[in-house]
Amino acid sequence: MEHLTRRQQEIYDYLLANLDKFPHPPTLDELCSALGLSSKGSLHKQIQALIDAGLIEPMNNRRRGIRLAGEGQDETEGLPFLGYIAAGRPIEAVEQHERVQVPDFLHSGRPCYVLQVKGDSMIEEGILDGDQIIIEQRDHARNGEIVVALVDGSDATLKRIEQKPGCVILHPANSTMSPMTYAPDQVRIQGILVGQMRRYH
Incomplete structure (x- = not known):
């Protein structure tokens, strides 16, 4: 920490205080806007210095954001697991309060959550x-598109x-x-499928 310039320290302190307010790991453009900076090139040099110091790390996926070093290994990280989804006739989704570690390339830059499939309709x-399955909210x-649809306000299906x-x-x-047909006011879209994980026994 003693090797940081004053500007680098300011950026690092900002990330420590505000990183959880971003819906996904922020890009340089988003950080420029948040910090009120006009030069992305200057910020890039500061960010690279923080990466070299081992304080932050780049996200190696299409979002190209950054996060605090070690954040991806934190047990509190991951996506929320919201229970089970019917791939059959609609059943009530039971909400759980857990988090699931998901590789970055399996979810999008928007808020996402994880569901476990029950049934064989898909x-x-x-x-x-x-x-x-990973669902973009x-x-x-x-x-x-393959969606999580909430039918009649209570039953979720994929x-x-x-x-x-x-x-x-x-x-x-x-x-x-057979397909299921509903009036538009019976169906609310909860998200779209963006990723999938499977365990082989």
């Missing part, structure tokens, strides 16, 4: 009973969505099952 998409989706005037169709990926 097997033709390679989503099997017992898989853990969102209240909208494009047609064709399906591919089709939105038409006057109806929402939730499509399984299992040729033995």
Whole structure:
């Protein structure tokens, strides 16, 4: 710490105090804006000095953000595990209060959470009973995306969505099952599928 310049110390102190306020590891552009700086090049040099000092580390994924050194190994880190999701008929999702370690490349730069799949309605998409899936929190989706849909305010299900005037169709990926059709006000999108993890016994 004694080798830091005053500016580097200011940046490091800011990160210590504010990093948890960012929805994802901040990029240089976001840090420039937050710190009121006009030169990203100057900030890059300061950040590189902090990386060289072992105080922060770059995120090696498409977000290209930075985090405090060792943050990824902290037991309190990870994504929230929010229970089980039906890949079949809707069942009530039971919320859990745990966190799951997820590789950075499996989730997006937006807030995400983890669910465990129950059922076999999405097997033709390679989503099997017992898989853990990573969901980007969102209240909208494009047609064709696989979504977590909350039906009638209480039952959550994982399906591919089709939105038409006057109806929402939730499509399984299992040729033995039929699509489910609802009025638009019966379905609320809770997020979209962005990643998947599986354990082999």
